[in-house]
Amino acid sequence: MAQQLRGNDLRQLGFPEGRAIGLALAQLQRKHLKKLSHTEQLGLLQTLLNNPNEYLTDLDWSHTAAALLPPPSRHIALAERKSYAVFGPEYIEQGAIHQMETAMKLPVTVAGALMPDAHHGYGLPIGGVLATDNAVIPYAVGVDIGCRMALSVYALPPKHLEQRLQEMRKILLDNTKFGNRDVFRYGQKLDHAVLERDEFLSIPFLRNKQETAAAQIGTSGGGNHFVEFGVVDITDPQNELGVPVGQYLGLLSHSGSRGLGASVANHYTKLAKDVCQLPAEAQHLAWLSLDTEAGQEYWAAMNLAGDYASACHHQIHQRIAKALGERPLAKVENHHNFAWKERLADGRNVVVHRKGATPAGAGVLGIIPGSMTAPGFIVRGRGEAASLASASHGAGRAMSRTRAKQELGEAEVRQYLTDAGVSLIGGGVDEAPQAYKDIFAVMRSQQQLVDVLGTFTPRIVRMEGAST
Structure with a gap:
């Protein structure tokens, strides 16, 4: 084991007084770095000191490298607020409006829109859509990167x-797994090509994430994530699904990129805050330029997390289709909590962040869920420029989780579900139907954004929690 370096050793190398010394000494206490010799440690620190920009995305040294860079002469100033469209303003809480107003003052902001299901979040409000100039904002994408809806329609009544x-x-109990404590009854772990992606090796931060991703593949998170059987009612005879008008058995799932996406979001948000110092009210909107190595790394990691989330859904639907002994007639899948490179109607190339907002480009299919007792809607986007070709990603919360737990009782919620003919496995009062906005009002607020092809009404809902 190497002789422990001290602050004076780093000062002699040329480290400036301040955070960098403490951060570097703390890192050297990590097991794999303590094995280096005294000379090797000094050599590593000298290289870091000489080229801090090259270590900004290094798993071990990103924060030390950021502390070595010259501090900005002042906070990045916010600009004059740009205008943005709001759909269903009467259903949106003031906190979400305030967050959107702040996002529209960023110097990299080009355009924005707020969906009718919007509510308060971290950084950009949930239900917020933000277009930026060559910049990606990790917290405008969200923590659960690539969270998505997936629907399978079966030829069963x-x-x-x-x-x-x-x-x-x-079938739901045996073929779904939620959170980190739930277990499959029969160990139904499947492999997937996404686990072999080069990003797990080429991006330093992801090198120790592959094992967790492999352990969680094909599972769902907690909170509002679900897998449910219900009734699909196709109402548009011109639908692109190729399914005749009528009612069918459907399977709908909602989940994201599990621990992989959360770790990517948190790591690159901290890095963005180090290099993009904004006023306090905007600090969660720190961005990474796509011209930088850090920005390119986040973009690659975000896309990997999105593909991983999709793989999780595919495995869930694959297992349940096998248990049913049926092949689906049609599938629909769409995601939110993501960023896309798109071109606006005026020709400008931008990065569009949709945090809790559904892509609704012309002809793009998607699912907008309601609640456990309210239907979701199968939709076709209309490509509305004012909404940046977006729509809501659900009904949106009318009560926070804390308020729902304070105001709703378990017996009350169970009776509400019974009256609606819904069988619930797991779940909690924080996800009660009463905690959500009226999906019909939300849909009326976005008639210019999507066309409705049909509905999905839940009947058997599986969420994180007890098996009964």
Whole structure:
């Protein structure tokens, strides 16, 4: 084991007084770095000191490198607020409006829009859409990167759910896993090509994330994530699904990129805050330029997390299709909590962040869920320029989780579900239907954004929590 370096050793190398010395000494206490010899440690620190920019995305040294860079002469000033469209303003809380107003003052902001399901979040409000100039904002993408909806439509009648209720509940129990404590009954772990992606090796931060990603593949997170059986009602005879008008058995899932996406979001947000120092009210909107190595790394990691989230859904639907002994007639999948490179109607190339907002480009299909007792909607985007070709990603919360727990009782929620004919496995009062906005009002607020092809009404819902 190397002789422990001290602050004076780093000062002799040329380290400036301040945070960098403490951060560097703390890093050297990590197990794999303590194995280096005294000379090797000094050599590593000298290289870091000489070229801090090259270490800004290094797993071990990113924060030390940021501390070595010259501090900005002042905070990046906010600009005059740009105008933006708001859909369903009467349903949006003031906190979300305030967050959107701040986002529209960023110097990199080009355009924005707020969806009718919007509510307060970190950085950009949930339901916020923000277009920027060659910059990506990790917290405007969100923590659960690539969170998505996936729907399978089966050639089985809705009465299948009533006639085989216990069998269908067991299929959900046996073939889904939520959170970190739930376990599969029969160890149904599947492999997937996404786990072999080069990004796990080429991006330093991701090198120790592959094992966790492999352990969580094909599972769902907690909170508002679910897998549910329900009734699909196709109402548009011109639908692109190729499914005739009528009612069918459907499977709908909602989940994201699990621990992989959360770790990517948090790591690159901290890095963005180090290099992009904004006023306090805007600090969660720190960005990374796509001209930088850090920006390119985040972009690659974000896309990997999005593909991983999609793989999780595909495995869930694959297992359940096998258990049903059926192949789906059609599938629809869309995601939010992501950033896309797009071109605005005026020809400008931008990065569009959709945090809790559904892509709704012309002809793009998606699902906008309601609640456990309210239908979701299968939609076709209309490509509305004012909304940056976006729509809501659900009904949106009317109550915070804390307020729902304070105001709603378990017996009350169970009776509400029983009256609606919904069978719930797991879940909690914080996800009660009463905690959500009226999905019909939300849909009325965005008639110019999407066309409705049909609905999905939940009947058996599986969420994180107890098995009964």
